[in-house]
Structures are given as structure tokens and as C-alpha cells.
Amino acid sequence: MKLREIKDILEATVLCGEESLDLEVFDACGSDFMSDVLAYVKNQALLLTGLVNPQVIRTADMVDMKCVVFVRGKVPDASILDLAREREIVVMSSPLRMYCACGALYLNGLRGE
Amino acid sequence: METIKLNYPVEGGDLIGAGEASSKMKMALKKLDLPPETIRRASICMYEGEINMVIHANGGRAEVEIAMDHIIIRMIDTGPGIPDVAQAMEEGFSTAGEIARDLGFGAGMGLPNMRRYSDEMDIQTTVGMGTTVTMKINI
Numbered sequence: 001m002k003l004r005e006i007k008d009i010l011e012a013t014v015l016c017g018e019e020s021l022d023l024e025v026f027d028a029c030g031s032d033f034m035s036d037v038l039a040y041v042k043n044q045a046l047l048l049t050g051l052v053n054p055q056v057i058r059t060a061d062m063v064d065m066k067c068v069v070f071v072r073g074k075v076p077d078a079s080i081l082d083l084a085r086e087r088e089i090v091v092m093s094s095p096l097r098m099y100c101a102c103g104a105l106y107l108n109g110l111r112g113e
Numbered sequence: 114m115e116t117i118k119l120n121y122p123v124e125g126g127d128l129i130g131a132g133e134a135s136s137k138m139k140m141a142l143k144k145l146d147l148p149p150e151t152i153r154r155a156s157i158c159m160y161e162g163e164i165n166m167v168i169h170a171n172g173g174r175a176e177v178e179i180a181m182d183h184i185i186i187r188m189i190d191t192g193p194g195i196p197d198v199a200q201a202m203e204e205g206f207s208t209a210g211e212i213a214r215d216l217g218f219g220a221g222m223g224l225p226n227m228r229r230y231s232d233e234m235d236i237q238t239t240v241g242m243g244t245t246v247t248m249k250i251n252i
Contacts, residue, residue: 034217038157039226055164055216058132062139062156064149087136 001025001110003067003090006046009104010094012069016081017090023066027112030071030102034059041065044112048094048101052076054083061087071098117145117179123163123188125172128216134175135160138186145179151252154230155184158248161223162188168213169193170244183232184250191243198236202228 004021007014014021028046031037037047037059045066049056052074060068067090070076075093076084084091094101119141121134139156159175166173170192178185195201202224209219224246228234231248238244 032217033220035161035220035222035226037217038161039222039229051217053216054129055132055218058136058160059217061136062132062153062160064153 001105001108003046005108006067006069006105006110007092009108010069010092010096010101012092012094015075015091015093016085017067017088020066020088020090023090025066025110028102028105028110030098032098038063046105046110048098048105050074050098052080054080056080057083057087057089057091060089066090067092069094069101071096071101114181119177119179121175121177123166123172123175123190125167125170128164128167128212131164131167132160135163138175138177141177142179142184147179147184147252151184151250155186155250157230158227158250159186159188161226162186162246162248164213164218165223165246166190166192168209168219173243182252184252186231186248186250188246188248189243190245194240194242194244195236195238196240198238 003023025045027044029044030048032051041063047060048069050071069092073095142152170190173190176187204225205221207221213219232251233249235247
């Protein structure tokens with residue numbers, strides 16, 4: 001699924017990386033716990049999280065993720081977005097709750113199959 | 114290939130900025146064109162080690178050696194040491210405080226993750242003197 005479709009499904013606003021919305025991802029991970037992301041993520045290139053701090057971007061970078069979506073309308077500050085730009089990670093903010101955001105992507109076919 | 118040695122200081126007390134050394138190492142490994150899975154495993158090992166070092170030991174340093182068939186990451190600190198290594202290796206055991214937890218860490222996954230992604234791991238620790246965690250990642 002292209003990041004562009006993910007943006008539409010999640011009714012999200014792109015905060016950085018607009019030029020990379022044609023990138024494709026095949027699986028996603030929803031977590032507020034970064035050590036779990038480091039422990040269990042394999043090929044999930046999309047992280048959905050309600051946690052807002054620079055370690056979210058650093059964690060995503062360590063496991064080669066392409067996009068981070070902050071749920072519940074959370075918006076990171078400029079320093080976090082600068083870090084994401086530096087690491088070439090697309091950042092979006094979605095008004096949906098984590099449960100609904102993950103469910104919407106799953107229903108629309110992002111199932112890691 | 115000649116063994117490449119890299120050194121990175123890890124600042125203490127800066128949980129927000131923690132991870133910079135791991136990012137730099139990851140970039141260095143990418144430039145060497147190593148397999149992506151090797152880079153990923155080494156990056157996770159060092160990142161968890163770096164976070165641990167900032168949370169528990171007020172910083173320290175990381176030594177990285179890249180040889181033909183393996184990478185060695187040595188995380189060296191002069192912090193309080195680990196009184197019970199077996200307990201510290203259990204998933205879920207943590208002595209980290211609220212700030213670490215707020216950042217998405219500190220729930221007893223650091224050392225287990227380092228073991229999970231390395232091929233060999235050794236912990237040398239003395240209470241009151243410090244800890245050295247050595248991880249080997251085969252290429």
C-alpha cells in the first residue's frame with residue numbers, strides 16, 4: 001500500500017516527507033513501547049504510535065521504517081520533524097485513535113501477507 | 114578487509130538526545146555496504162545499549178570493531194554496575210525510572226533485545242565500578 005493511500009485512509013496530515021508518498025509499505029506496527037518495536041518489528045515499514053518524542057524517530061530509523069504516523073491528532077515539535085527529515089522518514093498525524101487507525105489499515109488490506 | 118575501529122562517546126543524562134552514537138554507527142555501516150540485516154541487528158544492539166547507558170550509568174563510550182566476518186560492539190560505562198545480571202537479563206525486569214518509561218523504554222527489554230539481536234553477548238560488571246557489555250554480530 002502506498003503512503004498516499006495510508007494518508008487518505010487515516011485522514012492524516014503529512015508533516016514531512018510529502019515527496020515520498022509514493023513509497024510502498026506491506027505491513028505496519030502499532031505501539032507506544034519502543035523496546036517492543038525494536039524486539040518484534042521485522043519488515044513493518046510503518047509505525048503508528050501515540051508517543052511523541054525524538055526516540056520514536058530514532059527507533060523507526062534503527063529498524064529501517066519509512067513512515068511514522070502519530071495517532072489521536074498528536075503533532076510533534078519542529079526538532080522531531082527535523083530529525084525525521086534528516087533520517088528520510090515520512091511523518092503524518094492522524095485524528096484517529098490507535099485502535100481505529102490500525103483497524104482501518106487492516107480492513108483496507110494492509111495485513112503483511 | 115582490515116579491521117575498522119570506531120569510537121563514540123555517549124553523553125549521560127540526555128535521554129531525549131540518546132541514540133546519536135547509534136545513528137552515527139549505522140551510517141558508517143551503511144557506507145561499508147554491509148548486508149541490511151546485519152546493519153539492522155548491530156544498530157538495535159547498540160541503540161538499546163546506548164539507551165541503557167544513558168538511563169543507568171550517566172553515559173560512557175562505545176567501541177565498535179568491524180572485521181571481515183563480524184562486528185564487535187563494546188558498551189563501556191563507569192556507572193553503578195549490575196548487582197544481579199541474571200535478573201537484569203529477564204524480560205520485564207527493570208530499575209529504570211519514570212522518564213525512561215515516558216520515552217517508551219525502561220520496561221526490562223534492553224538487555225534481552227541486545228541478546229536477541231547479537232550472536233554472542235558478554236557482560237562484565239562490578240557494583241560501584243561500572244559495566245562493559247560486549248556483543249558480537251556475525252556478518
